[in-house]
Amino acid sequence: MSKMKLNLGPQHPSTHGxxxxxxxxxxxKILGCEPVIGYxxxxxxxxxEGMTYLQYLPTVDRVDxxxxxxxxxxxxxxxxxxLKIEVPERASIIRVLLMxxxxxxxxxxxxxxxxxxxxxxxxxxxxFRERELILNYFEKITGQRMMYNYFVFGGVRHDIEYLDEIPxxxxxxxxxxxxxEKLLTDNPIFLSRTKNTGVLTRGEALAYSITGPxxxxxxxxxxxxxxxxxxxxxxxxxxxxxEGDCYARYKVRLDEIRESxxxxxxxxxxxxxxxxxxxxxxxxxxxxxxxGEAFSDVETPRGLTTCCIKSDxxxxxxxxxxxxxxxxxxQLLPKLLIxxxxxxxxxxxxxxxxxxxxxxx
Amino acid sequence: MNLIVTTIDYILNWSRANSLWPFxxxxxxxxxxxxxxxxxxNDIARFGSEVFRNSPRQADLLICAGTINHKMAPVLLKLYxxxxxxxxxxxxxxxxxxxxxxxxxxxxVVNGIDKIIPVxxxxxxxxxxxxxxxxxxxxxxxxxxxxxxxxxKEFVNxxxxxxxxxxxxxxxxxxxxxxxxxxxxxxxxxxxxCSDTQPATGYIxxxxxxxxxxxxxxxxxxxxxxxxxxxxxWKDCIELNYRLYSTFQSRxxxxxxxVKNEAESVVSIYPSAHxxxxxxxxxxxxxxxxxxxxxxxxxxxxxIGHPLKKDYELKDERLVWNE
Numbered sequence: 001m002s003k004m005k006l007n008l009g010p011q012h013p014s015t016h017g018x019x020x021x022x023x024x025x026x027x028x029k030i031l032g033c034e035p036v037i038g039y040x041x042x043x044x045x046x047x048x049e050g051m052t053y054l055q056y057l058p059t060v061d062r063v064d065x066x067x068x069x070x071x072x073x074x075x076x077x078x079x080x081x082x083l084k085i086e087v088p089e090r091a092s093i094i095r096v097l098l099m100x101x102x103x104x105x106x107x108x109x110x111x112x113x114x115x116x117x118x119x120x121x122x123x124x125x126x127x128f129r130e131r132e133l134i135l136n137y138f139e140k141i142t143g144q145r146m147m148y149n150y151f152v153f154g155g156v157r158h159d160i161e162y163l164d165e166i167p168x169x170x171x172x173x174x175x176x177x178x179x180x181e182k183l184l185t186d187n188p189i190f191l192s193r194t195k196n197t198g199v200l201t202r203g204e205a206l207a208y209s210i211t212g213p214x215x216x217x218x219x220x221x222x223x224x225x226x227x228x229x230x231x232x233x234x235x236x237x238x239x240x241x242x243e244g245d246c247y248a249r250y251k252v253r254l255d256e257i258r259e260s261x262x263x264x265x266x267x268x269x270x271x272x273x274x275x276x277x278x279x280x281x282x283x284x285x286x287x288x289x290x291x292g293e294a295f296s297d298v299e300t301p302r303g304l305t306t307c308c309i310k311s312d313x314x315x316x317x318x319x320x321x322x323x324x325x326x327x328x329x330x331q332l333l334p335k336l337l338i339x340x341x342x343x344x345x346x347x348x349x350x351x352x353x354x355x356x357x358x359x360x361x
Numbered sequence: 362m363n364l365i366v367t368t369i370d371y372i373l374n375w376s377r378a379n380s381l382w383p384f385x386x387x388x389x390x391x392x393x394x395x396x397x398x399x400x401x402x403n404d405i406a407r408f409g410s411e412v413f414r415n416s417p418r419q420a421d422l423l424i425c426a427g428t429i430n431h432k433m434a435p436v437l438l439k440l441y442x443x444x445x446x447x448x449x450x451x452x453x454x455x456x457x458x459x460x461x462x463x464x465x466x467x468x469x470v471v472n473g474i475d476k477i478i479p480v481x482x483x484x485x486x487x488x489x490x491x492x493x494x495x496x497x498x499x500x501x502x503x504x505x506x507x508x509x510x511x512x513x514k515e516f517v518n519x520x521x522x523x524x525x526x527x528x529x530x531x532x533x534x535x536x537x538x539x540x541x542x543x544x545x546x547x548x549x550x551x552x553x554x555c556s557d558t559q560p561a562t563g564y565i566x567x568x569x570x571x572x573x574x575x576x577x578x579x580x581x582x583x584x585x586x587x588x589x590x591x592x593x594x595w596k597d598c599i600e601l602n603y604r605l606y607s608t609f610q611s612r613x614x615x616x617x618x619x620v621k622n623e624a625e626s627v628v629s630i631y632p633s634a635h636x637x638x639x640x641x642x643x644x645x646x647x648x649x650x651x652x653x654x655x656x657x658x659x660x661x662x663x664x665i666g667h668p669l670k671k672d673y674e675l676k677d678e679r680l681v682w683n684e
Contacts, residue, residue, distance in 0.1 A: 010433065011436060011440055013385045013415045016392075017387070017388065017389070018433060018436075037658060038657075038659035038660060039388070039430070039432050039433045039436070040388055040427075040433070041430055041469050041659040041660065042430060042463050042467060042469050042470055043466075043469040043470070043668060044467070045644075045669060046466065046468060046675075047463070047466045047467045050466035050675070059463075062390060062462065065488075066393065109393070113396075125401045128396070128400035128401060128402070129400065129401045132400075135397075145394070145488075145490065146393065147488070206586055207633065208632055208633045209586055209587055209588060209631070209633030220608070295604075297613075304588060306589065308591050310593055318593070319593045319594075319669075321592075321593075323589035327636060328636065330636075331633065331635060331636045357390070360659055
């Protein structure tokens, strides 16, 4: 078989968005790979320069629509650093609670679509059924299923309600998780597709700036939650695996769902006992933001997201920069794909959990 | 004659309306709600549309779920042209209907797909709920049932975006007179220009030339992740902030340099810098010496100008249809 170029995407059902890969193949074997991105580039960084902080707030949920709360939190907390205001305790616990629920929803979606890419259709229906429980809850408290716009500068928009509905949801999901594991963890087809496929060593992952579950599946403890003041009150383990292959990344994400559930239970306990302010009552229309710069680092389901805001003292940001985890995961693709066969492309790409809006912004 | 036409219409419309096969075309947020619509809670199969086709040749219905930007627009048009007649389009979400949240203050987004292809049903909201999508499909079915084979062609032809051979597309972009068309959507066959202005005004710090040394030393002392390179246009110079992280000391370190339009590439020390440097080249026009494959990353290859520079002008209307 002679060598040829194979174009994959930008419209391809398994890329979950609009990634384009130009592959050099020799028969089934991949000799080269060039990712082409930008098919969902929306200019979100330029947008910020023409909008006030308050106007920009609803749009940040769209940076990564599967983890809207995380992006919202990254932006809001960077502005809070510039404003030098303290967030009330209750508000920050509500934030943690919602972010962890969001993490579960995001990982569930990943699990369903990843298995869909590998050829298993039914897990897609199962995980979307469970994800819907969380989305319905989010809709009850924020009014939207995916774009929440619930965090405001200095706290959250209004107090959280229907707290007693969360434990049954989380309980159902954890129970169903065992069902998924029965279906998948020892499934010979799943194992042969994922075990020893796309092995990423710790050194490579660090060199390519990979963070989040992808890095933790390669024998690393790096989790930015442990360094954040937000999570100091909570006890949780860092989900981790040693092998660095697709299967390890699957295990890490499933374990993370369990750890997130632990955090959620603890947060509910605190919220039910202690009441207090939920925001600082700041008037967001006329913020007095001094010139300066602020960073906020958040551990999202897809790695480290940094929102960097530079202000020149006016009512609009001078520059907003989004650093996202998926951007670097795409860059890693040639490294992982070369030498594998064509059938492994989706197994490897899917296991990295790349979200294209986050890559292109 | 009419009797025959209406009878044929009735049979054709009945079969077309009840088995609309959608094309898997999801670009962004609305795509997730599209997936949710196909999943168990909102079973789309109840309306005969569960057969999602991954090839445009086999599909009847293009649900454009999500934002379309200038890089994606030619792809959308091509996919639409590849679909066989009769074909229908649902513009799902505010972005596809008219630009939505991204219609102002940004340079990248096409304000509504009806500038490119004819749309049958508009479904606004950001993003629409699955129930709303089901409603849109029902409405489309009703529309199909009232159609006649003689009028369908008129609808498509009357649309302003119909790309007959004489249609011309003008692209307006800064510093650009332009145009280039050949029946296909856009082809910015233009070279971009890097403007050379006055030399820097003393912002450039002394240690710029030692950037590589400094970073190599920092890496040796434990800062093993280059989390990102943050560029900022300060009008007279461009700041590059190399933000490092050490997994040993659990802290960040920022190394700033100020450059005019050239900088050293750090790919040899931190391989992850490659995409960062390409993005900065794309957005700010800085050339990185030593980067093996510097290219435009997010914008199309022949894009004009560097969008994140402060002197870049946003043009509201980038596409003008010459009818």
